[in-house]
Amino acid sequence: MSTRFTDTDPLSPGTHTYRLAGLVQRYHVHGSGPVCVAHSGGPGILWEYLRIPALEEHLTMVYVEPVGTAVDSRLPSHPHGYTRERYSSFLEILIDRLRVPKVHLLGHSHGAFVAAHHALHRSGQLAGVVLYEGAPVTGPEHSAEAGRMxxxxxxxHAGHPGLPGVLAAFGAMATMADDEQTEAVAKGVLPSYFADFWGDEERLAPLRDAVRAVYISGLDEDGTPDIIDDRAALRELAVPALVVVGRHDVICGPRWGLELHELIPGARLLLLENSGHLGHVEEPGLFADGVRRFVLATAAPKDRTA
Known part of the structure; x- marks a missing residue:
């Protein structure tokens, strides 16, 4: 892949843009301290929901705009072809351009699957990996557990007036085919992604309303599903790992967080007892403190006082 860099300080605060294989790649820098690259979920959820101000007080957060989430960053095969290997290959070039020896990589939800793949196949770039609301598998087993949750x-929440809308949004997942439908589903299911959305709706509803999403199929260019089973590979993971999971997460819940923790040698576990899928919003202090401690414990010595 050919690249064209457009700025001389790749970690200066603000938005950075460069061209990569004919596409535009953007990332956004906030905060100061050791570098932590953050990859959002979906696939197809735009990056802004993952802003973590409490971490920006201690770390240089580099928020990636995953390819495909902007019109000028779409593959010729869009909405297909966005495998995690492809995301990881784009991450490899982005991390190289940051010009630091190693970074920490935080992946949320689908981004955690990408982060795990990157840690398994491009470990030389990483001082540590944070698998935030991930799982070791996708496919029928993962879907069945999500259905149970x-x-x-x-x-x-039986009898709550908002419940039918949430269940209808889950039902519509199977028929999503464009950006408008995908964003409607993302907003529709979001109340279930919190431990108590309706108990804190005044604070959380603006976040739901601000979510933006585009349709990405989950299929490779040839129509093959990007099915994941990392169980065997994760037993050999050499990168320091922190697993973060919310007790009430319905999509990548405690079963998967505990399994990741057991599979990965020496992994740390942060179980957020009062969170669902978005612990950085629900328990921001505990989340940020856990990630900060992990990063500083595994960072290069010169970065540990940041």
Whole structure:
């Protein structure tokens, strides 16, 4: 892949843009301290929901705009072809251009699958990896567990006037085919992604309303599903790892966080008891403190006082 760099200080605060294989790649820098690259979820959820101000007080946060989430960053095969190997290959070039010996990589939700793949295949770039609301597998087993968790959510909130809309949004996932439908589904399911959305709706509703999403199929260019099973590979992971999971997450819940923790040698676990899928919003202090401690413990010595 050919690249063209447009700035001389790749870690200066603000938005950075360069061309990569004919596409535009953007990333956004906030904060100061050891460098932590953050990859958002979806695939197809735009990066802004993952802003973590509490971490920016201690770390240089580099928020990636994953390719495909902007019109000028779409593959010729869009909405197909966005495998995690492709995301990781784009990450490799972005990290190289930051011009630091090693970075920490934080991946949320689908971004955690990307981060795990990157740590397994491009470990030389990483001082550590944060798998935030991830899982070791996708496919039928993961879907069945998510279905069980959604049923438990429905039982817990039976009779709430907002519940039918959430369940309808989950039902619409299977028929998403364009950006408008994808964003509607993302906003529709979001109440279930919190431990208690309706109990804190005044604060959380603006975040739901601000979510932006585009349709990405989850298929490779040839129509092959990007099915994941990292169980065997993660037993050999040599990169220091922190697993973060919310007790009430319906999509990548405690079962998967505990399994990741058990699979990865020496992994640390941060279980957020009062969070769902978005612990950086629900328990920002605990989340930031756990990630900060992990980064500083695994950073190069010169970075540990930051």
């Amino acid at each position: 959604v049923q438990a959510f429905a039982a817990k």
